[in-house]
Amino acid sequence: MKLYTRPLYAPDTSIGKPRDPSMTTTATTPKFVARDVKVHYGDKQALHGIDIDILDKSVTAFIGPSGCGKSTFLRCLNRMNDTIPSARVDGTILLDGEDLNDRKVDPVVLRARVGMVFQKPNPFPKTIYENVAYGPKIHGLATSKEEMDHIVESSLKKASLWNEVSDRLHQQGTGLSGGQQQRLVIARAIAVGPEVILMDEPCSALDPIATAKIEELIDELRQQFCIVIVTHSMAQAARVSQKTAFFHLGNLVEVGNTEDIFTNPKDQRTQDYITGRFG
């Protein structure tokens, strides 16, 4: 019995049907090419050789049971695993054809190109304005106050938060609601002008309305960015993503068009997972 059938969440049928002509070329070139990525935490192996291509200007969803290594792989994509002393990453990950684990690659520059939104909203305990302006400030993206104001405003607008906070930009970011905070940290990530946005369960703590807002936002951002999202919600994966990757026990079991994964999975494990038989 299939619990999740197509009409319930109607995946975006515009896959492959470009919204603007420039997408035709970019949508087919992979932004990331990962080959045989293995991650160890100390002696414990968390990922057993992941091979995946992640397309630009589209949303790729990572799904899979808890502890299967979704976050671990996501963190490989902007080298956040460097900050965990026990973590060891092997294999190659190419970003636009360049090995991002290369010694010559500065993780600081990489993380400016590959932004990340964490599972729990983590705004800085500073004002809303300062939160958004921090990234551009440290990267020297604005030369004047006006430019910075512009970056802050457009980032907040892209994150569809501007209308709610435009009159209180100088109040604490931590004083916002959970959903607003999540959009604030998305705005913070956008403000740096990244090419990729990684989102680790961005809606796990949000109510349906806030979730819907963020999903709308992801759909809009897709036109400019390469987006990778980790989610536990099948419905969400089906709603927002064009590609879906199913992880299981540190392995990438299956990856393909979201439509195909949800309607016609090739692997039994995928089938079991999306129909709710385990996980």
Next chain:
Amino acid sequence: MTDTVQSSLAETRAPAKVDLKTAVAKRLKARHAAEMRFRAYGVLAICVAVLFLGILLERIVHQGYTAFVTHSITTEVYLDPNRIDPTDIMGANYDQMITEQVMAKMGVAEDEYGTTSGEYKEILSPDLGFKALEALRDDPKLLGKKISLTSPIAANADLYYKGEISRDIVEADRNVSDQQMVWMDDLKTKGLVKGHFNTYLFTNTDSTQPELAGLLGAIMGSAMMLLVTAALAIPIGVGAALFLEEFAPKNRWTALIEVNINNLAAVPSIVYGLLGLAVFINWLGMPRSSPLVGGVVLALMALPTVIIATRSSLRAVPPSIREAALGIGASKTQAVFHHVLPLAMPGIMTGTIISLAHALGETAPLLMIGMISFVPGLPESVTSAASVLPVQIFIWENASERAFHERTAAAIIVLLVFMIVMNLAAILLRRRFERRW
């Protein structure tokens, strides 16, 4: 048959139900009793602590409050040209001259051997003579004129005025004779001697004369020493903690360092004094009993505490803040200095101020580095000899004059006030900065 089954079921069930309830009730009773007992212990402990603290404070204040009041004498002094040689103003006996003038004013006759003036001199103060000489040295034209001088009365006289030397004691057992008591009463009724707040305690430096001894030198010394301590302990301690907590790899070496730092925090302070004596004075040749050496020694002593306090407040900053900063491309240093350190600041400041307050009250290591000498003047710089508050207390307590003991308690009160102010500052700073979180 069904009836019996049902009734037996009811029977088996009923007692079980009652049992559960009574068991819970019984346990509940025991739990409430345990809770009450624990609360009672807590209240008792607080009461005992407050009682001891109260006794301590009462003793100190009771002994010390009189030192905040003193008596001084104001009198007209005729700078008699017959007794002062203008070519050698230092050579004159000002004390004798002033005593005789006061006696004449009070109608006390001198006897032929001069013993009366000798006794009378004891209840005045040698400071009057110094003041007269000083005035004359500043302006030699004053010779032959009358000037008005004020100075603290002799310590024993002061004690008598405050009622601390009673007439009931046998005359031989007290420092003031019956005759002197009569003179003193007379001086007071004639208005020459007046009681007032003891400003000398805060404007004078240490002296061999208790009535002239003040805390200014010790306060200055303590301030200089604390500055040296803060200037060394805060940057080094916070820097070391930042490095260990945020940058250093977690390996055997850093673990070893951590254990050692924790151990150092428990080393008795006198050991730091020995170290200071051996390293800073004997080996590096720093000036003995100077605020510099004292400050360096106390900085060493405060370092482990500062490091531990800083590390724990750094650790209390949620890791999500670091990830947030790193995630948008901040370097590790930027993440630490822009986000982690500001958030850890209230904790760091509290820990630091409290360890500085500890250093302010520290005595033993300072005795080891020779800060026990009598220093009559103000320290000119951090390298000149100085006294500090806790050591001043120690020195005065060991003095033989009773008037010094009174001042000991007063000095303790002053030290306590400084500590309270520092701790209050720690609390206020914490409150202020925490609100921004």
